[in-house]
Amino acid sequence: MDISGLFSVKGRVALVTGGSAGIGRMIATGLGAAGARVYICARNAEKVASAAASIPGDVIGLAGDVSTLEGIGKLVGEITAREAALHILVNNAGTLSDAPLDSFSEDQWDDVLELNLKTPFFLLQKLLPLLRAGGTAERPSAVINIGSVGALKIGPREVYSYQASKGAIHWLTKSLAKRLASENVTVNAIAPGFFESEMTVITDDAMRRMVESAVPRGRTGTPEDVAGAAIYLASRAGAYVTGSVIAVEGGLSI
Template identity: 70%
Template sequence: MNIDALFSVQGRVALVTGGSSGIGRHIATGYATAGAKVYICARTETKVMAAAQAINEATGGTCIGLTADLSTLGGIDALVAQVAARENALHMLVNNAGTMADAPIDDYGEDDWDQVIDLNLKAPFFILQKFLPLLRAGGTAERPASLINIGSVGALKVGPKENYAYQASKSAIHWMAKGLAKRLGRDNITANVIAPGFFESEMTVIASDEMRKMVEAMVPRGRVGTPEDLAGAAIYLASRAGAYVTGSVIPVEGGLSI
């Protein structure tokens, strides 16, 4: 058994939505470092192009930035067209783009609810649907294509914030993976979820040493997550090592949900 080949994503093609920052960028950087060809997308052209360039410089790999608005079906179609014009197959699709809105229950607005549900739950389903032809072309019985939806520890444990739509959307993402896995297995596509805990990003900012100590005290591993923690899980699920894993939620949260 060749262990290097078992965990290899060399030469595979990946798309990471919301890959210009945070969790998506950590995964995209991991894939590029491991030899995959990586596409990342975001709404702001300057931001996504700068991120792709930085990933290329840091890894010596191949990362390509695409501009996309995933809040509409038309925007999703435009993204699919951009990738399909360049690739005949897709091996890894990471649905990472998302948002959060927290407010007291008495003040929680419909606009906030709809925005979170649309981007966190509706968009991942239709992104998958539109990319199915490329994913089917990329999967084989021995080496399936891999769908990875980014869930959250917030769907495993109720936190201190009143972020009702976020909790609902991520809980649904966790369950939806099981239905997708059952259907997509015949197409040689696995469907799994990574449920991250506390990773520093634009959505989760550690504003003080006091806050850092409080967060670290909540985590059995005694620290916040690192890019390597996310990259390792994403590489495993997309490699031959993870080919028999589907319909699973993989918590990457240092034990926070215990």
């Protein structure tokens, strides 16, 4: 067996939503370093441009809001104008809302379900022609949905719509994987544990000790941890993996 290209994503074309910060930026950085052409999108145009300029490799920033069908249509139009095929779609942009049960509002459901659940579905739907064009039996196109450890184990925060949206995206991953397997498109989810980001901030040493002591591996996640899982799923090594939820959480859900 020649394993020299087994984990390669060189020359592949990727889109990472929410690629200007946090986990999306970690994955975009890994894919870029591994030789993929990476499109990143997020709402704040300045941050997208500065992330695209500072991440090494072939990284292109596209500003836009993927929480609406209109925003999705605009992004898909921009990618379609530039590329004949897409090999890797990372549905990463997400949001979280927490409030006590008694005051949890309808808006806190709608915003979270729109972005965390409906957006990955419609972005995949609209990008299907490009994903189909990019996949072969040997090298399928790879859709990677970012789920959460919050859907594997209930944590301390009151994030009802978030947990439900992430449980649903894990399950949606499976139904789409079954539907698209014969069309050379794999669909998997990564369920991250605690990665420091704009969404997940460690405010002081006491909180750091508390977080780290809850994780069997004794630390928070690093860019290499989550980028490694994405590169695996997007490479030839991951071609036979579909419908899986890969927990990258240092054992937090055990």
